[in-house]
Amino acid sequence: MRINCPLCGTRDRREFTYYGASVYADRPAESAGPEAWDDYLHLRDNPAGETTDLWYHELGCAAWIEVTRNTVTHEISGTRLLTAPEKGGAK
Amino acid sequence: MRIAGKGILDRSRTVGFRFDGRDYTGFEGDTLASALLASDVRLMGRSFKYHRPRGVMTTGSEEPNALVTVGQGARQVPNVRATVQEIHAGLEARGQNAWPSLGFDVLELNEVFSPLLGAGFYYKTFMWPKAFWESLYEPLIRRAAGLGALSKQHNDEAYEKAWAFCDLLVIGSGPAGLMAALTAGRAGADVILAEEDHRMGGRLLMETHEVAGKPGADWAEEALQELASLPNVRLMTRTTVTGAYDGGTFGALERVGLHIANPPADLPRECFWRIVARRAVLASGAHERQIAFSNNDRPGIMTAGAARGYLNRWGVAPGHSITLLCNNDDAHRTARDFIAAGVNVEAVLDVRADAKAEGLPLRPGLRIVDTAGRKGLSAIIVADREGKISRIPTDCLAVSGGWNPALHLTCHMNGRPVWREDIAAFVARPGMVPGLAAAGAANGTFSTQGCLREGQEAAILALSELGMSEKAGAVPQAEDGAVNLRAYWEVPKPKHRAWLDFANDVTTKDVRLAAEENFASVEHMKRYTTQGMAPDQGKNSNIGALAILADATGRGIPETGTTTFRPPYVPVTIAAMGAGGQGAGFAPQRLTTTDKAARDRGAPMIEAGLWYRAAYFPRPGEATWREASDREVTMVRERVGVCDVSTLGKIDIQGRDAGRFLDLVYTNTFSTLKPGRVRYGLMLREDGMVMDDGTTACLAENHYLMTTTTAAAGQVMRHLDFVKQAHCPDWDVRAISVTENWAQFAVAGPLARELLNSLAQTPIDAGTFPFLSCGTLRLMGVEARLFRISFSGEIGYEVAVPARYGAALWRDLVSRAESLGGGAYGMEALNILRIEKGFLTHAEIHGRITAFDVGLQGMVSAKKDCIGKGASQRPGLTGPEREQLVGLKPVQPGALIGAGAHLFDQGAEPISANDKGYVTSACWSPTLQSHLALGFLKDGRARIGSSVRLVDHLRKTDTVCEVVSPVFFDPEGGRARG
Secondary structure, eight states, X not given: OEEEETTTEEEEGGGOEEEXXXXXXXXXXXXXXXXXXXXXHHOOOOOSSEEEEEEEOTTTTOOEEEEEEETTTOOEEEEEETTSGGXXXXX | OBOTTOSSOOTTOEEEEEETTEXXXXXXXXXXXXXXXXXXXXXXXXXXXXXXXXXXXXXXXXXXXXXXXXXXXXXXXXXXXXXXXXXXXXXEEEEOSOSBOSSSBGGGGGGTTGGGSSTTHHHHHTOSSTHHIIIIIHHHHHHHSOSOOOOOSOOOOOOEEEEEEEEEEEEOOSHHHHHHHHHHXXXXXXXEEEOSSSSTTGGGGTOOOEETTEEHHHHHHHHHHHHHHOTTEEEEOSEEEEEEEGGXXXXXXXXXXXXXXXXXXXXXXXXXXXXXXXXXXXXXXXXXXXXXXXXXXXXXXXXXXXXXXXXXXXXXXXXXXXXXEESSSTTHHHHHHHHHTTOEEEEEEESOTTOOOTTSOBOTTOEEEEEEOSSSOOEEEEEOTTOOEEEEEOSEEEEEOOEEXXXXXXXTTSOOOEEETTTTEEEOOTTSSTTEEEOGGGGTOOSHHHHHHHHHHHHHHXXXXXXXXXXOOOOOOBOOOOOOOOOOOBOSSOSSOBEEETTTTEEHHHHHHHHHTTOOSHHHHHHHHOTTOXXXXXXXXXXXXXXXXXXXXXXXXXXXXXXXXXXXXXOOOHHHHTTTOSGGGGSOOEEOTTHHHHHHTTOOEEEETTEEEEOOOOOTTOOSHHHHHHHHHHHHHHSOXXXXXXXXXXXXXXXXXXXXXXHHHBSXXXXXXXTTEEEEEEEEOTTSBEXXXXXXXXXXXXXXXXXXXXXXXXXXXXXXXXXXXXXOTTSSOEEEEOGGGEEEEEEESTTHHHHHHTTBSSOOOTTTSOTTBEEEEEETTEEEEEEOOOSSSSSEEEEEEEGGGHHHHHHHHHHHHHHTTOEEOOHHHHHHHHHHHTOOOTTTOSSSOBTTTTTOGGGSOSXXXXXXXXXXXXXXXXXXXXXXXXXXXXXXXXXXXXXXXXXXXXXXXXXXXXXXXXXXXXXXXXXXXXXXXXXXXXXXXXXTTSEEEEEETTTTEEEEEEEEOSOOSOTXXXXXXX
């Protein structure tokens, strides 16, 4: 498996650390209430098809990357930095 | 026997080798199989289950019969294909699955019991009594069935793994592969041409066809010379591509040193490659298939392509009198080539009534019904149309039931091939592995001209997808004959067993039995009969077995479908796949700057993650670790000790928003921390559990140094990067690990200041450098960082110097400490000192613990948000139902307590339903002269002062303990502040 790090280019997956679904980056407010926190922490979709994951380029540039991946074909259709503006990152 | 004038071997170079204890000679370029056949050795193996005598059937890695053991002792390798193993001086091979010898095998008795040993016999025969299965039946069956055996000794030979990258990976070097490599190579693409054989050329080496008006092998040689001259082409022989994986990654096994007599010790035996290719061409050829008939497994029966391959490439006639059984025109070449070489061809049996074969002894109307010859074929038994039986003497029967494209790699990503009626075989659909295209025989195109053309087309397609322009010339002229095949799988109504899967001893009867017993799905049939498993991997028997199953179940072959082809394509030794991972190579070793000094003093080392840390520093007369560590604890409490704490994580954090950032990741507030001050911090995971704890120092305005525990250093760094990038990407803050840049030593004890001042250029005192302060200190010309923190409860400093000074500072600190009546201390003493003080480690903060559980709920600031705060307020995470950190002290001070013991109310039965908690850390305290423990007890803080029963079912202890505060020693903390 190869992942295209937006900073370093395409690298072997051994350079990356997997961290689950990308919704984990969308943190509720402190006051959001137990349901919102439960949803954020524990409830995940399990799609047969496209999904977005978080990967950390731990043996590379230390960037957190959102990887769009198909769970059926294993095809990776896109990667972007978590700090990318369209992610609500740097404004 | 060797035929004069035939073959493309250099006969000037003879090579001696041994097989089954006898000496033989062959030529350089011979495989074990070709050299043995040349010496008229036909018996090369015994079958898996029935110990039937077996001979070589193929010329390649798909060989099911000629499996041998190579080498001796720890270095022996079982199940080596004699068709792949090259001969070399000193080669020592032997047959396997036979005792005492291949020729006389006692276990041939299995053959007598063969009616009992059909498909599913394990499940039916050895059902009862249950206990007999493991103790009696299975060991017996294991001994009798099976192939080669492992030595069970440690193998010290070198193996290697490596990476390669290319634009185009060409798999196989027959006409299609060579043409693909030439086309892409000439266009300037980075090409890797991988060939399993030790010589490139594929079928061109084994046929008599011409390519571009010259012998195929000569054309191949010229093509290879051109390829070798191109700097952008890498030729890899002896390299089998074993698997296709995501993202254009391929696994490949290279046999580096298996063909060399006395290889240098550092030359790897094999190398496992990971090849990353932007595009790939699968030109792996095809496997010829057998036809099932009575006793079709005798030595001397082989595929038609293999028979003429031995003749044309190695100059070997596998028999003196050849017969041929076939269902297609291609196989007629075998008879023609032998006749041209002057070898007698006794009869050609073509199952097609209308077959034409000019100049061949075609015997229309004859049907093969059986074979004869116990350890090698002596005759075939045939019946004419009226059923009249006769014998045709022959010692080699060449069989062709058609060819199966070697499409295995195309199926490795779960793609399903399609059935092609005209060649009666499955072929790959385009795109089954993205970027991989099959060409030539691997794609069901069998003529030489067709292979050359498809190889070129596949390369052109790849080049255009890569945006490269090609200058493809004309495809060389070669034969372009049609296959003309009539599907034919078995001779009906065999009198005896007719084999499908030779490697697993599976017959047509077994497949029919599976269907009868409703194992009618192809995947069920495979598992019930073991057809296509283990050495075969669907190479030889797959389609034949499918056809029989399709017939037995009344379905067609396309509806029956094929089993799943999975990597690896050929067996890969674990030593190659895990190369570098043996012994110390299993995990990286991180060593501190004082590692050598510690080992020189005889300190046993403890693994802490990847780090190695000194456990204790034994002195003369100390017989046990306890004596040494008790002395070290007392030394710290009464004099001074020095401990290497460099392994703790150090993260340098800088930026205008650094304080704000620390407020977000720590539960308590850091933005108020003044330069020159240090604060203890608690970090939660987002789910409210404690992630880590440690101190963070404010070195200067907007410049902090965070310390983490050794165990969590990587996790915390990853976490900080996540929080920064996910939650506050626009903040001005940067964090980087500096763990390895600094050597850091704890100096602890009442004489700690005296020791430091003996080295410092400007002495420090308690007033100017109070508890929880930090600053710089010049030590003999080196600027050190100094932190006034304590993990022992004594006056404590941690002094950090750039790592290059670590060893020197350690030496000096330890010798000065010794002159003050102290010395170095290790992990055991460190642990006892912190248990006495109730300080936490990851034994306590093990991932299921909240700030409330460890009594630090007051550290979760109400004034600000922090990671984990929202979740930490969930119901169930605070309150009396939680197990809370307490100290435990046995009522009898000498009573032993250990970590892992469980806590129960006195009088309650010690079973899990009554469980009230558990012990996380325990030690003998030389300071308090008692065993002590830290643990978690339900509603523990409210139970301080009561007693609890501590039961350790593993160590068989049962002790009454007093529940106390987790801080056993100096609860006011006055000693550390002094």
